[in-house]
Amino acid sequence: MKIKNMLKYSGLAALVLTVAVGCASAPKEEAAESTATQETAASSMEAQNAINEAKLAAEKAQAAGAAWRDTDGLIKQAEEAMKAGDYAKAIALAEEARRQAEAALAQHEAEMAKMGAAGSASSSYEVVRGDSLWRISGKSEIYGNPYQWPLIYKANRDKIKDADLIYPGQMLAIDRAASSADVAAAVNHAKTRGAWSLGVVEESDKAYLAK
Structure with missing residues (x-):
């Protein structure tokens, strides 16, 4: 037990x-x-x-x-x-x-x-391979704001037919005297432009140039 x-x-x-x-x-x-x-x-x-x-x-x-x-x-x-x-x-x-x-x-x-103040104030720009109006406008020596590209387009309407098509070697005028109203109109167009096609002049671009 x-x-x-x-x-x-x-x-x-x-x-x-x-x-x-x-x-x-x-x-x-x-x-x-x-x-x-x-x-x-x-x-x-x-x-x-x-x-x-x-x-x-x-x-x-x-x-x-x-x-x-x-x-x-x-x-x-x-x-x-x-x-x-x-x-x-x-x-x-x-x-x-x-x-x-x-x-x-x-x-x-x-x-x-290196370019110095003289280069920064240049009133012209030579297009290089890979450039677009958006990229050129964004450069610090141009406008420092890519949305201002319509200013370049408008200043070179005699050289640029389609805003989406530029070529290496083109000499583009840079508008250094744009008013605040011009800048505002350019930025607004860049942001509200709508769809685009390469080789075609968009109606919105025509309307912007006509203003």
């Missing part, structure tokens, strides 16, 4: 110990899962911030007409990596894009500084 009671008490003790161990391990596992979730959220936020900074730098370079083609591609790759959950890759790509945009802008500003 004593042996039977001993076995009974031993089994009961083992059961209590098992329950105790189970209760003790559950919080540890939950804590580990909570920590992993927090780390993932932090990495995701860091990746998103890196992408936002890259986009901001790219926008500044674009506004100055100094953007490099590879920058947008790097940002898109970073966004794809983030969607796939590869936050480390997303951060690396975004930081590379940001550095590239900042370098492009710095290079552009250095070139403008």
Whole structure:
């Protein structure tokens, strides 16, 4: 009988110990899962911030007409990596894009500084390969605002038929005496122009030139 009671008490003790161990391990596992979730959220936020900074730098370079083609591609790759959950890759790509945009802008500003005040006040511009009225207008030595491109279009209506089609070597006049009203009208047209087709003179452009 004593042996039977001993076995009974031993089994009961083992059961209590098992329950105790189970209760003790559950919080540890939950804590580990909570920590992993927090780390993932932090990495995701860091990746998103890196992408936002890259986009901001790219926008500044674009506004100055100094953007490099590879920058947008790097940002898109970073966004794809983030969607796939590869936050480390997303951060690396975004930081590379940001550095590239900042370098492009710095290079552009250095070139403008070399040109000096005389170049900044130039009343003409020679079109180079890859140019568009939008890009030319965005250059700091021209207007520093791509939305002012209609001013160039209007000043060169005798040379430019389609605002979307210019050629390397063309010498374009730059209107340095545009009034605030002229600038406002140009910006408004650029923002409300509507759809366009290469090689076609849009009706909205005709209406702008007629004003």
